[in-house]
Structure formats: C-alpha cells, structure tokens
Amino acid sequence: MRLLLHICCGPCSAFPLTYLREHSVEVTGFFYNPNIHPYKEFRKRLETAREFARRSALELIVDDRYTLEEFLSNALTAGKGRCSMCYELRLRRTAQYAKEYGFDCFSTTLLVSPYQQHDQIKNVCVKVAREEGISFSYYDFRPGWQQGVQISKDMELYRQPYCGCIFSEKERYMKKRSVNR
Numbered sequence: 001m002r003l004l005l006h007i008c009c010g011p012c013s014a015f016p017l018t019y020l021r022e023h024s025v026e027v028t029g030f031f032y033n034p035n036i037h038p039y040k041e042f043r044k045r046l047e048t049a050r051e052f053a054r055r056s057a058l059e060l061i062v063d064d065r066y067t068l069e070e071f072l073s074n075a076l077t078a079g080k081g082r083c084s085m086c087y088e089l090r091l092r093r094t095a096q097y098a099k100e101y102g103f104d105c106f107s108t109t110l111l112v113s114p115y116q117q118h119d120q121i122k123n124v125c126v127k128v129a130r131e132e133g134i135s136f137s138y139y140d141f142r143p144g145w146q147q148g149v150q151i152s153k154d155m156e157l158y159r160q161p162y163c164g165c166i167f168s169e170k171e172r173y174m175k176k177r178s179v180n181r
Contacts, residue, residue, distance in 0.1 A: 002026045003137055004098035006091060006108035007060070008033060008164070009045045010052030010157045015148030016109045016141045017056060025137075028103070029053055029060040032093045034067040035075075035086050036164035042066060048158045055155060063093065075167065082167060083117055087124040095125075095132040105135035112141035112148055115163070 003020065007013045007029045020027045031049050036042040046064060053060035071089065078085040091108060098106040106129070110121050122138055129136035141148075152159060 001105065001137075002028070002103045004028055004030050004061075004094060004101075004103040004106045006094040006106065006110070007031050007049050008090075008109050009160060010048040010050075011148065011152035011159050012109040012112050013049070013052055013056075013058075013148075014151035014155075014157075015144035016107075016112055016139065017058060018147070018151070019139065019141060019144060027058065029058050030063070030094050030097060030106075031060060032063040032065075032090055032097075033164060034065060034071050035090070037068060037166040037169065039066060039068075041160070041164065044158055045160060045164070052152075052155065052157055061097070063097070072166070075165065082165075084120055084124060086165065087117075087121050088128060091121075091125055092128045092132065095128045095134050095136070099132055099134040103134070105137040107137045107139060109141070111139060112145055114142055114145055118142065 003025050005016065005027050013029065017027060031046060033042070033045065036045055046062065050060060074085050074089065075082040087110065094106050094108065108121065108125065110116050111118065125136040125138070
C-alpha cells in the first residue's frame with residue numbers, strides 16, 4: 001500500500017513512520033502547513049521536517065506555499081470552527097495530491113498528538129476522502145506519542161511549543177498570563 005502521509009512537523013512524524021513501516025506500508029511524507037505563524041516558525045518546522053526525512057530515509061514532498069492571508073481570512077470567519085477549517089485545508093490538499101499522483105490512500109501525523117482534536121481530524125479526513133475520491137487510512141497513533149517524543153529527542157529535533165497558528169500561540173501566552181496573575 002502506497003500512503004501519502006501529511007506531516008505537520010518532524011517530531012510528530014517519528015512514531016507514525018515507525019509504526020507504518022513496521023506494518024509494511026510504503027510511506028511518502030507530504031508537508032503542507034500554511035497555518036504556521038510566524039514565517040520564521042514555518043521555516044524552522046519545514047527544515048526540521050526535512051532533517052527528519054533525510055535521517056529517516058523518508059521521501060518528502062513539500063508544498064511550501066505560505067498562504068497566510070488566505071488561512072487567516074478563513075480562520076477569522078470560521079469562528080470556533082477554525083481548527084476544523086485548518087485541518088480541512090491541509091488534509092484536502094494532501095488528499096488531492098495523493099489522488100493526482102496515484103497513491104492508494106492518505107493519512108496524517110496529526111493523529112499522534114494528544115493535544116489535537118483527534119475525532120475532529122478523523123471526521124475531516126473521512127469527509128475529504130469521500131469528496132476527493134481517495135481512501136483515508138485511519139490510525140490512532142496516540143499510544144505511541146511518548147515513543148515519538150523520545151525518538152525526536154534522541155535525534156535532537158526542534159520541538160515546537162504550540163500547534164503553529166497565531167491563535168494557538170496567543171492562547172499559549174494568555175494562559176500563562178492568567179495563571180501568573
């Protein structure tokens with residue numbers, strides 16, 4: 001099975017790649033994350049994904065378009081549904097690429113994080129797969145989260161402190177401020 005794996009970052013790829021290879025899945029990585037802010041963070045995560053791919057012998061396809069204005073416009077009008085909108089933006093592009101280039105299916109490393117909205121990601125993937133006409137391979141990678149953390153630490157990969165968007169960055173700092181008051 002040839003699977004196109006959406007990669008949000010290098011560290012989150014560690015366990016999913018290990019798991020998929022152990023289950024004889026032929027994996028190609030796909031980096032598409034125009035949600036990441038600021039641009040320096042985007043570049044840092046992209047370089048870390050490339051470094052992880054190089055060291056893991058993973059073919060990595062990169063769509064490095066940084067369409068921040070489009071992302072922000074959609075996020076601001078999505079209100080509380082901004083995470084779902086963000087998942088759909090990135091995973092739809094992954095599904096489209098997978099279909100266009102003859103992959104059997106797609107999945108995402110977002111499914112490894114205990115901090116992401118797992119069920120929402122899965123539902124978005126199912127919807128996108130149906131609409132784009134390509135299979136979605138669901139894996140609950142969360143049991144391997146700690147193993148992936150350790151792999152990324154052993155590789156000395158940059159580990160980011162927030163999901164990537166400006167909204168999550170704000171929430172991270174606002175929580176710290178309200179705790180310190």
